[in-house]
Amino acid sequence: MTVRARIESAxxxxxxxxxxxxxxxxxxHAGHAGARPEGETHFRVHIxxxxxxxxxxxxxxxxxxxLLAAELAGPVHALAIDARAPEEPGRPKP
Structure with a gap:
């Protein structure tokens, strides 16, 4: 299972x-601290x-x-989060 799939599942x-x-x-983020050649190190979550x-x-x-402690302790170097309740304005649904 990919890191992205584990994040989505959790x-x-x-x-x-x-x-x-x-x-x-x-x-x-290629070449930056925490980046790996195979990727799956930097994520953005809109939820x-x-x-x-x-x-x-x-x-x-x-x-x-x-909820993502295991991923943040391992493969994920950076996580940007946009977390909202349904009644709040914000980013439209993908």
Whole structure:
């Protein structure tokens, strides 16, 4: 299973998002610290889930980071997170 698939699976199982987009941005970081030639080191996550309702932005990021602790301790060097509740304006669904 790819790192991207593991991220998608973990977030889907725990948060039941209405929208989830996991983007591998590793190619943008080639040659940077933490980058590997095979990629799958730098990701951007856009997620909209009812589980985030009433949570602060910091708490949402903490929740995502906790769910992806194994990936962040291993293959993932950097993770950008856009986490929103369904009632919030923001990035449109992919």
């Amino acid at each position: 977030l889907t199982e725990a948060l039941h998002p209405v929208s989830l987009d996991v983007v591998d941005e590793s190619h943008l 909209v889930a009812p589980a985030f309702s009433g949570m602060s932005r910091v708490d949402r990021h903490r929740r995502v980071n906790a």
